[in-house]
Amino acid sequence: MLAIPSAPRIDARKRAALKRQQFQKAEFAEQDYPHRMNFYIIPPTGDVTLEQFEEWGIARLKVLAELEACQFRNKTPAETEEYMRPILAKHLPLSTNSSRSSEISLERKRDHYSHWILRLAFSSTKDLRQRFARLETQLFKLRIQQDDLRERKSFIDSLPMSWEMVSDEEKSMWLDDLKAATNCIKTDEESWFKCEWENVPDLVERRQVLLKKGKAYVHVREQMGMVVNEFSRQLESGLELAGRFLPRMDEDNRLAPVLHHLSQSFVAPDAGYAESSSLSDIANINAASIDGYSQHFPLCMQNLHRELRKNSHLKHFGRLQYTLFLKGIGLNMQECIAFWRKSFKLMTDDKFKSEHLYNIRHSYGDVGGDANRRGRGYTPYSCQKLLTEPLPSGGQQHGCPYRTYSPDNLITLLQNVGVTDKELLKGVREDVGKQRYHIACNRVFESAHKNEIKKVKEESLWPASELDTILHPNDYFKRSFLLKNLGKLQSGDIGVDGPSHTMASPEEDGVSAQPVEEAPKIAFISGHIDITNDQFFQHYSSRLKTSITAGHNFILSTAKGADTLALEYLLSQGVEPSRITVYIARPVDPRKGGPVDLEKYTARGLRVEVVDGWHAERDVEMTKASDYDVLWVRPEEETKLLYGKKYRVGRVSGTQKNLKRRVRLRSEKLAK
Amino acid sequence: MxxxxxxxxxxxxxxxxxxxxxxxxxxxxxxxxxxxxxxxxxxxxxxxxxxxxxxxxxxxxxxxxxxxxxxxxxxxxxxxxxxxxxxxxxxxxxxxxxxxxxxxxxxxxxxxxxxxxxxxxxxxxxxxxxxxxxxxxxxxxxxxxxxxxxxxxxxxxxxxxxxxxxxxxxxxxxxxxxxxxxxxxxxxxxxxxxxxxxxxxxxxxxxxxxxxxxxxxxxxxxxxxxxxxxxxxxxxxxxxxxxxxxxxxxxxxxxxxxxxxxxxxxxxxxNYLEILRGNENGKRLGLRRPLHPHIARSLKLLDPYFQNEVLNDQDPWQSTEQAEKLLNLLPDKSLTDALKKKWDSSADRSSNQKWIDVNSMAEAGSLSTLSTTQLRDVRQDIRLEYTYPRLxxxxxxxxxxxxxxxxxxxxxxxxxxxxxxxxxxxxxxxxxxxxxxxxxxxxxxxxxKQGANMSDEDRSKVQDWQKTSxxxxxxxxKGHVASLLKEEGKGKRGREDEGMEF
The missing domain is CATH 3.90.920.10 (DNA primase, PRIM domain)
Structure with missing residues (x-):
């Protein structure tokens, strides 16, 4: 594992000692863990298998995700503790010393290692670091509170913090002053410790300590807070360091995918936005169809849509929120630009170009800094984000209406969008009164889809996880859309085929009375020939998964890189070889190309299509033969770096051409 | 002056x-x-x-x-x-x-x-x-x-x-x-x-x-x-x-x-030292009781000044408008009404007398709802307001x-x-x-004067600042600086010793 230097605050002598500890004992050294709690100052040095590495990381991740969910659902500390107890026991048990469990050392090792595994996984971006530090601190707090008194004390005593308990003699001398200074009431424990006042500036500032000659006398009740603060401070600086060291680890291609996967799945529960929320592959989402889809939008987005239609304008944050949502449901950038252009009826082209175009492109990661492009723009906002951002001021419409509207206005708004059930509105009013905005939203959703949900539940069409609380506007849309089209999905009316279909029971077909004769959609997989495994993993796998579950067929070429990786990936995912067609270009000029080896593919049960011409001709055929693309174009900046001197400005890659061709083809079709 | x-x-x-x-x-x-x-x-x-x-x-x-x-x-x-x-x-x-x-x-x-x-x-x-x-x-x-x-x-x-x-x-x-x-x-x-x-x-x-x-x-x-x-x-x-x-x-x-x-x-x-916060008219103390030892000590230091330098010399509540300030600091309506009545009738009471009035009327009980501790706290607050450092x-x-x-x-x-x-x-x-x-x-x-009686050599030894007030x-x-340098020297040697261990 990557050895990350310990937090910088530790003084040079101690650091040297730590280093010695880190390296001298050789990598086989197993640490022993005298305490249940751990400050995670020293990175683990023992060996673990890759499986353990991933498994342990995932277990801890699960715990952190649940902890975050508690926070999001406004659970009180007591409720959180109650809720977390079984989860902790299952995924990350930590027995006390007194339990005499034989598992103690393994449990503690797991705790230690998993912390450091996640530390690596979440040190890459500032957002991740902050979130990780916040949740780890919460976990630490939760656990130290559960710790039994004696063990907590011995743990705290073991920490490298410079404080000492106030002796009885001193205590009796200053008792009144101590009590007065620390606001210690009768029922409080009469126990204090002292440290340099510089260690507790915030307590000094609030006059919560007794000061004597530069020493601060602190009441023990503050001690735990100080330990937690110190933990959080050390973790934050450790993460900062790890972030800086991370690039040096890129070499290791065994860990990188695991870490990447871990950090990705950490993003999901919060942002809640998975690419599978996008319906672009299965439904035709374009500028013109947004009006039709808007009935499936959650109130926040419906509201924005209505305002936009009413005023032909939206203020900045509203635009941003809505653009990202549309991006999330699968509206591509060109269509999104078209959407806004048409929506801002009253605006001149010049004004639109100068004031709005860039922002839309920025949201999609088409322009902007390297980080923005690499991240493909911003992530669609989650409910959490909408519920925590500052309230909109006059004329602004962004945010969650359940929160931003007064209850009366909210009810009017709901009635306007067709929610009229008195009981339901009463429930909404109650929820909103208790500030449970997302519960209110879910209530409206559940009522609107009562019948479908019942059906799905009865026939267990969807896994239960697909029906839990909605925490993301894009989830709301997807679920609403899929539920409303439960019947139609099979009938092929809208040419949509969601993942739900694969789970549909046979009688479903009977209802729609239409056999599955509709030809499955065809995905055209293309990409760069020099793509790395990591990039493939990042940009292709989840999209391919969606297509696989939707039962689509695939076409790809014989090219190296993306195509080859995709072929292997599809086969490894258990896709029938007959669902995959390999396109082979046969050059007209035989001098340039060797004989084509069809056997190589047919032998594996794959279909083969031969196109006369070069790869450009081949690609044209492939676009024509398919319904949509699965591709990724490397951002310009990255290409520049990759090719160095060989980089040519304005070069358009084949993949990029594929993308453009598709857009052209679609618009031609629309024109007809 | x-x-x-x-x-x-x-x-x-x-x-x-x-x-x-x-x-x-x-x-x-x-x-x-x-x-x-x-x-x-x-x-x-x-x-x-x-x-x-x-x-x-x-x-x-x-x-x-x-x-x-x-x-x-x-x-x-x-x-x-x-x-x-x-x-x-x-x-x-x-x-x-x-x-x-x-x-x-x-x-x-x-x-x-x-x-x-x-x-x-x-x-x-x-x-x-x-x-x-x-x-x-x-x-x-x-x-x-x-x-x-x-x-x-x-x-x-x-x-x-x-x-x-x-x-x-x-x-x-x-x-x-x-x-x-x-x-x-x-x-x-x-x-x-x-x-x-x-x-x-x-x-x-x-x-x-x-x-x-x-x-x-x-x-x-x-x-x-x-x-x-x-x-x-x-x-x-x-x-x-x-x-x-x-x-x-x-x-x-x-x-x-x-x-x-x-x-x-x-x-x-x-902020530890600052207890008067807020704007010109509404400094709010909001001190918790018992008073923090720093504030208790300060109050003890300041009490004699409140009596002499503030009440006697400054006489801050002399006029009716000035007395209004004092009344505003008292949280009890019936008490302030009674005091106002009393002072209106005898206009020339000094701040000192007014301060005593506050105490005696509040202690009389019938006119005030303030408990003994509340009264004590209010009086402490007022004394601090008029004496505590404004940084x-x-x-x-x-x-x-x-x-x-x-x-x-x-x-x-x-x-x-x-x-x-x-x-x-x-x-x-x-x-x-x-x-x-x-x-x-x-x-x-x-x-x-002095210089005239000295030899040139002696005179040149006297620096200009020594000739003045x-x-x-x-x-x-110089004494202050010397003690500082002495301490620094000690500290530095101490640090160097420590450094030798590396």
Missing amino acids: PHAVSPERESAATPEDTTVEDAPTQEDNPGGDDDVDMADALAEPDTKPAGNALEDMFDDDDEEEDEFSSSAPSRPDNSSQPAAPISTKFSDPENLRQFYQRLCPFRPLFQWLNHSANPQPDFTNREFSFWLPGNKVRRYLSFPSADLLKRQCVQMTPERFEIGPQYSVNPKDRKTIKNASAFRPIMKELVFDIDMTDYDPIRTCCSGTKICSKCWQFIVMAIKVVDAALREDFGFQHILWVYSGRRGAHAWISDKRAREMDDSKRKAVA DAGVTKTTNHLLKSPFVVHPGTGRVCVPIDMRSLEDFDPFAVPVVTDLIAEIDEWDQ LKSYIEYF
């Missing part, structure tokens, strides 16, 4: 107040009168690059003087007095040159800021700013030694100079470094500024820039309280209190621990804040900013503080 000074000086000082000190229309100096915040002053164009060679100064000396005198009439004239005679009074370049040349104790100042006999970054990387006539400020000056600081002062005759923090890089090189964040303040004395203006709501004798021996007592109280807290609570030892030249006092704490505090710790100390906390909170150096001349009063000897704080009389013009006369007088102040300051 400003009334004691000659009418001529009085008339000269008044317009000076408005033009130099408190003129709000001057483009710089929006904060206070004695200090300048970094951000404010950054906007002030440097009249010259900071590190200009001294030779250059000699060359264009005359030219600069021309520049200043020519710029004087053009600045916004918000006094009826012509500008020229004012600047010739105390900030007259010749007087100042004499002062810097012969009297200002640069050597001890250097040691005090440098913490060692040999120049080290504590001094060489420290920012100085010069205030030149017309409220021009030159920021980010730095000097390799005491002599060079002195030469520059003699050369440019700033009305005053201010001391800032030691920076990570020599301030004059700040523009040469690529990374702007590499230029940051790393060390400065912990400073406090107590200014009479903050007491205007509770003093009756004077207001604004005026001061008399009655209201000087507020400063004495403040010094006592802050000094006690700094020594007893924070354990600081090297505290220098300095008269600010007109109506306030500064504290400089040179303990190593204090110098190295970051902004958050400075803020913590400032200009902004000065304390940031490391990069500049503060006027000790031993410079206050341009409004001509008084030298002398240190206050804490052993005889009560005896310190701001009106007995030497005035720069008198000091120069004192030298001449000494030369004629500045002598006791400089000697006190």
Whole structure:
């Protein structure tokens, strides 16, 4: 594992000692863990298998995700503790010393290692670091509170913090002053410790300590807070360091995918936005169809849509929120630009170009800094984000209406969008009164889809996880859309085929009375020939998964890189070889190309299509033969770096051409 | 007693107040009168690059003087007095040159800021700013030694100079470094500024820039309280209190621990000491009970002052309107109504009597709903309101804040900013503080009297400052610096010993 230097605050002598500890004992050294709690100052040095590495990381991740969910659902500390107890026991048990469990050392090792595994996984971006530090601190707090008194004390005593308990003699001398200074009431424990006042500036500032000659006398009740603060401070600086060291680890291609996967799945529960929320592959989402889809939008987005239609304008944050949502449901950038252009009826082209175009492109990661492009723009906002951002001021419409509207206005708004059930509105009013905005939203959703949900539940069409609380506007849309089209999905009316279909029971077909004769959609997989495994993993796998579950067929070429990786990936995912067609270009000029080896593919049960011409001709055929693309174009900046001197400005890659061709083809079709 | 000074000086000082000190229309100096915040002053164009060679100064000396005198009439004239005679009074370049040349104790100042006999970054990387006539400020000056600081002062005759923090890089090189964040303040004395203006709501004798021996007592109280807290609570030892030249006092704490505090710790100390918060009319105390030991101690210190200096001398609730203030501080409607009635009927009751009335009527019970402890708390709050130090906390909170150096001349009063000897704080009389013009006369007088009876050799041994009334102040300051250097020496040796272990 990557050895990350310990937090910088530790003084040079101690650091040297730590280093010695880190390296001298050789990598086989197993640490022993005298305490249940751990400050995670020293990175683990023992060996673990890759499986353990991933498994342990995932277990801890699960715990952190649940902890975050508690926070999001406004659970009180007591409720959180109650809720977390079984989860902790299952995924990350930590027995006390007194339990005499034989598992103690393994449990503690797991705790230690998993912390450091996640530390690596979440040190890459500032957002991740902050979130990780916040949740780890919460976990630490939760656990130290559960710790039994004696063990907590011995743990705290073991920490490298410079404080000492106030002796009885001193205590009796200053008792009144101590009590007065620390606001210690009768029922409080009469126990204090002292440290340099510089260690507790915030307590000094609030006059919560007794000061004597530069020493601060602190009441023990503050001690735990100080330990937690110190933990959080050390973790934050450790993460900062790890972030800086991370690039040096890129070499290791065994860990990188695991870490990447871990950090990705950490993003999901919060942002809640998975690419599978996008319906672009299965439904035709374009500028013109947004009006039709808007009935499936959650109130926040419906509201924005209505305002936009009413005023032909939206203020900045509203635009941003809505653009990202549309991006999330699968509206591509060109269509999104078209959407806004048409929506801002009253605006001149010049004004639109100068004031709005860039922002839309920025949201999609088409322009902007390297980080923005690499991240493909911003992530669609989650409910959490909408519920925590500052309230909109006059004329602004962004945010969650359940929160931003007064209850009366909210009810009017709901009635306007067709929610009229008195009981339901009463429930909404109650929820909103208790500030449970997302519960209110879910209530409206559940009522609107009562019948479908019942059906799905009865026939267990969807896994239960697909029906839990909605925490993301894009989830709301997807679920609403899929539920409303439960019947139609099979009938092929809208040419949509969601993942739900694969789970549909046979009688479903009977209802729609239409056999599955509709030809499955065809995905055209293309990409760069020099793509790395990591990039493939990042940009292709989840999209391919969606297509696989939707039962689509695939076409790809014989090219190296993306195509080859995709072929292997599809086969490894258990896709029938007959669902995959390999396109082979046969050059007209035989001098340039060797004989084509069809056997190589047919032998594996794959279909083969031969196109006369070069790869450009081949690609044209492939676009024509398919319904949509699965591709990724490397951002310009990255290409520049990759090719160095060989980089040519304005070069358009084949993949990029594929993308453009598709857009052209679609618009031609629309024109007809 | 400003009334004691000659009418001529009085008339000269008044317009000076408005033009130099408190003129709000001057483009710089929006904060206070004695200090300048970094951000404010950054906007002030440097009249010259900071590190200009001294030779250059000699060359264009005359030219600069021309520049200043020519710029004087053009600045916004918000006094009826012509500008020229004012600047010739105390900030007259010749007087100042004499002062810097012969009297200002640069050597001890250097040691005090440098913490060692040999120049080290504590001094060489420290920012100085010069205030030149017309409220021009030159920021980010730095000097390799005491002599060079002195030469520059003699050369440019700033009305005053201010001391800032030691920076990570020599301030004059700040523009040469690529990374702007590499230029940051790393060390400065912990400073406090107590200014009479903050007491205007509770003093009756004077207001604004005026001061008399009655209201000087507020400063004495403040010094006592802050000094006690700094020594007893924070354990600081090297505290220098300095008269600010007109109506306030500064504290400089040179303990190593204090110098190295970051902004958050400075803020913590400032807020620890500050209990009066809120605006002019509604200072809210919101103290919890039992009182924090610091506040309890302060109250004990302040109680005698409340009786004598506040109730008797200031008589703050004399008139009906003034008494209204007191009534507003009492949280009980029936009590205030009764008191109001009583005082309306007998109009000439003194503050002292009114204070007794509050107590007796509240204790009578029938008129008040206040319990004994509530009454005690209210009375404590009122006493604190009228006696507790009012700090200009902004000065304390940031490391990069500049503060006027000790031993410079206050341009409004001509008084030298002398240190206050804490052993005889009560005896310190701001009106007995030497005035720069008198000091120069004192030298001449000494030369004629005592000097006349001495041999040439003996006479040459006596330095100019020793011939004046500045002598006791400089000697006190030297003693302060010596004890600081002694402590530093110890600390340094200790650190070096520790270093040997590596």
